[in-house]
Amino acid sequence: MDAITSREELDAWRIKYLGKKSAILAILKGLGSLPVEERKVAGAGANSLKNELEALLKEKEASLAGGQAGQDKAPGAVDITLPGKPVDLGHIHPITQVLYELGEIFTSMGFEVVEGPEVEWDYYNFEALNIPKEHPARDSMQTFWVDAPPAEDGREMLLRTHTSPMQIRVMEKQKPPLRIVVPGRVFRYEATDATHLHMFHQIEGLAIDKGITMADLKGSLYEFSRRFFGPDRRVRFRCDFFPFVEPGVEMAVECAVCHGSGCRLCSQSGWIEILGAGMVHPRVLEAGGIDPEEYSGFAFGMGIERIPLLRYGIDDIRLFYSNDLRFLRQF
Numbered sequence: 001m002d003a004i005t006s007r008e009e010l011d012a013w014r015i016k017y018l019g020k021k022s023a024i025l026a027i028l029k030g031l032g033s034l035p036v037e038e039r040k041v042a043g044a045g046a047n048s049l050k051n052e053l054e055a056l057l058k059e060k061e062a063s064l065a066g067g068q069a070g071q072d073k074a075p076g077a078v079d080i081t082l083p084g085k086p087v088d089l090g091h092i093h094p095i096t097q098v099l100y101e102l103g104e105i106f107t108s109m110g111f112e113v114v115e116g117p118e119v120e121w122d123y124y125n126f127e128a129l130n131i132p133k134e135h136p137a138r139d140s141m142q143t144f145w146v147d148a149p150p151a152e153d154g155r156e157m158l159l160r161t162h163t164s165p166m167q168i169r170v171m172e173k174q175k176p177p178l179r180i181v182v183p184g185r186v187f188r189y190e191a192t193d194a195t196h197l198h199m200f201h202q203i204e205g206l207a208i209d210k211g212i213t214m215a216d217l218k219g220s221l222y223e224f225s226r227r228f229f230g231p232d233r234r235v236r237f238r239c240d241f242f243p244f245v246e247p248g249v250e251m252a253v254e255c256a257v258c259h260g261s262g263c264r265l266c267s268q269s270g271w272i273e274i275l276g277a278g279m280v281h282p283r284v285l286e287a288g289g290i291d292p293e294e295y296s297g298f299a300f301g302m303g304i305e306r307i308p309l310l311r312y313g314i315d316d317i318r319l320f321y322s323n324d325l326r327f328l329r330q331f
């Protein structure tokens with residue numbers, strides 16, 4: 001085999017050793033006339049020899065082909081001018097794409113992007129946000145507690161249920177004027193359905209300065225909606241209660257699937273709530289070391305997964321995490 005240097009020689013070799021009149025084929029044909037026990041042994045031997053010969057043939061064919069593709073290369077050399085095998089390229093997950101886009105919209109409006117810990121103290125997640133222990137508002141955020149010994153001051157560890165703890169962490173470090181957004185993952189011990197997950201993302205917004213009013217809050221959120229959903233999508237503000245804001249509101253956007261007439265996604269209401277917001281409660285400013293007599297601020301917390309539902313008219317939030325590439329490749 002080593003002496004073969006051309007296709008013609010290789011063809012002759014193939015006919016001689018693997019062709020119709022080759023010895024190996026004669027053995028295989030003759031197997032039927034052997035007694036059963038001998039047939040087994042001879043059959044296995046002959047087949048493995050035939051496989052070996054075929055492998056040698058393939059190898060030689062490949063090395064001759066390589067040699068011919070590059071004109072003056074030695075037989076068997078690799079032709080580096082041949083195109084490579086295409087590699088499957090991944091792309092950014094739709095939720096991450098939305099997070100990047102929101103980051104761009106809010107930074108262009110003067111907000112700075114900061115991030116915070118997913119494993120948090122109950123102090124930041126609840127107490128400092130005006131939700132003391134035993135407060136009924138804790139029930140609305142079913143919590144995954146972390147099985148760690150409480151800290152010396154009694155603080156307990158949990159997976160943050162919202163991005164709002166970062167309001168306090170930022171106020172502790174930076175003084176007004178403050179304009180930040182905090183994207184990140186949050187966790188709630190609740191059942192999943194078309195609009196609920198137990199792990200999802202939020203983006204928190206916080207602006208604190210002298211003379212900030214509800215008009216600044218509404219103006220910023222209208223501008224976000226106009227930029228993200230387009231100028232025609234209707235937006236609704238309604239009163240809502242969160243212990244860390246006063247007054248509090250929820251913002252809903254017209255359902256993209258039914259355009260307001262009612263469907264499964266929007267629970268027949270025509271609207272999907274995407275965020276809670278309000279004017280930062282004086283006790284929260286105090287907990288962050290900021291004088292509420294001097295400064296005021298607004299805050300909002302938006303659920304990220306519900307945003308692309310509204311933009312693209314997707315009717316089940318769980319699709320984002322079901323790892324179905326037919327779905328994910330559309331974004």
Ligand code: FA5
Pocket residue numbers: 161162163164188190195196197198200202242245248273274275276277278299300301302303304305306
């Ligand atoms: C909060 O989490 C407040 N921290 C928001 C806030 C911040 C209010 C600042 C005032 C000031 P809420 O629990 O409503 O609020 O959640 C906010 C948004 O997260 C909801 O509007 C919704 O879009 C999204 N969300 C809530 N629960 C889920 C869930 N289980 N699955 C997916 N998205 C959810």
